[in-house]
Each structure stands twice: as C-alpha cells, then as structure tokens.
Amino acid sequence: MGYDKSIPSNIVKEIFDEAIRMVPKIKELKMVDKWSGLRPYSEDEKPVLGFAPNYKNFIIATGHFKNGFLLAPITGKLVSELIADGRTSLKIDELSPKR
Numbered sequence: 041m042g043y044d045k046s047i048p049s050n051i052v053k054e055i056f057d058e059a060i061r062m063v064p065k066i067k068e069l070k071m072v073d074k075w076s077g078l079r080p081y082s083e084d085e086k087p088v089l090g091f092a093p094n095y096k097n098f099i100i101a102t103g104h105f106k107n108g109f110l111l112a113p114i115t116g117k118l119v120s121e122l123i124a125d126g127r128t129s130l131k132i133d134e135l136s137p138k139r
C-alpha cells in the first residue's frame with residue numbers, strides 16, 4: 041500500500057502456504073529472495089503519457105497501474121512517435137501530463 045515496499049513475514053507465509061497447497065513439492069524448496077513492486081497510478085487511473093510541461097524534449101510515460109506489461113507495446117510505439125515526429129498517430133490528449 042502507498043509507497044511501502046516492505047514484505048511482512050505473515051504475508052510471505054500466506055503466499056508460501058497457498059503455493060504449497062497448490063503444489064506440495066514447493067515445501068521442499070528453499071526461499072532465496074523476496075521482492076515487492078509498486079503499481080503507480082494517477083487520480084483518474086489513466087496512464088500519464090506525453091511531453092512534460094515546462095521542459096523541452098522530456099517525455100513522461102508512467103502510471104500504468106496494473107497494466108504496464110499489457111500497455112508496453114503501444115506505450116513504446118507512442119513514445120517513439122513523440123521522439124521521432126513530435127506527435128502521435130493516436131489521440132492521447134486525455135493522457136496528458138498537464139491534466
């Protein structure tokens with residue numbers, strides 16, 4: 041939640057127990073690492089994509105929330121168009137960092 045990237049041991053146990061329930065052999069495995077990530081999103085939950093206000097040639101592409109992998113191809117295409125042409129083939133006003 042928020043910017044908290046801590047990994048509570050009770051949550052790790054919960055996930056581990058559930059994994060073991062599904063695949064009992066997992067019980068024999070040794071945990072070597074843990075990781076947590078954030079899913080940043082904007083107030084309207086739409087990605088933020090476009091030229092940053094008040095900066096020259098600074099493009100923002102963030103706030104993809106739970107869909108960053110899914111939206112990576114189109115985000116890459118739109119960012120490359122902004123870099124190459126200064127505009128996009130799709131209308132992206134509603135994603136503007138200025139909103």
Ligand SMILES: Cc1cc2nc3c(=O)[nH]c(=O)nc-3n(C[C@H](O)[C@H](O)[C@H](O)COP(=O)(O)OP(=O)(O)OC[C@H]3O[C@@H](n4cnc5c(N)ncnc54)[C@H](O)[C@@H]3O)c2cc1C
Binds near residue numbers: 109
């Ligand atoms: C648990 C989890 C499950 C998810 N599942 C899905 C899914 O099933 N499908 C899906 O589409 N999306 C999923 N997502 C969302 C997806 O991971 C994100 O939307 C996507 O990774 C965002 O990409 P990004 O490049 O904007 O940011 P990030 O992937 O967060 O990349 C930002 C990068 O900037 C680096 N960085 C940060 N600060 C600095 C700094 N000051 N200087 C230099 N580098 C810096 C970071 O280290 C990081 O490498 C999931 C996210 C989480 C956390």
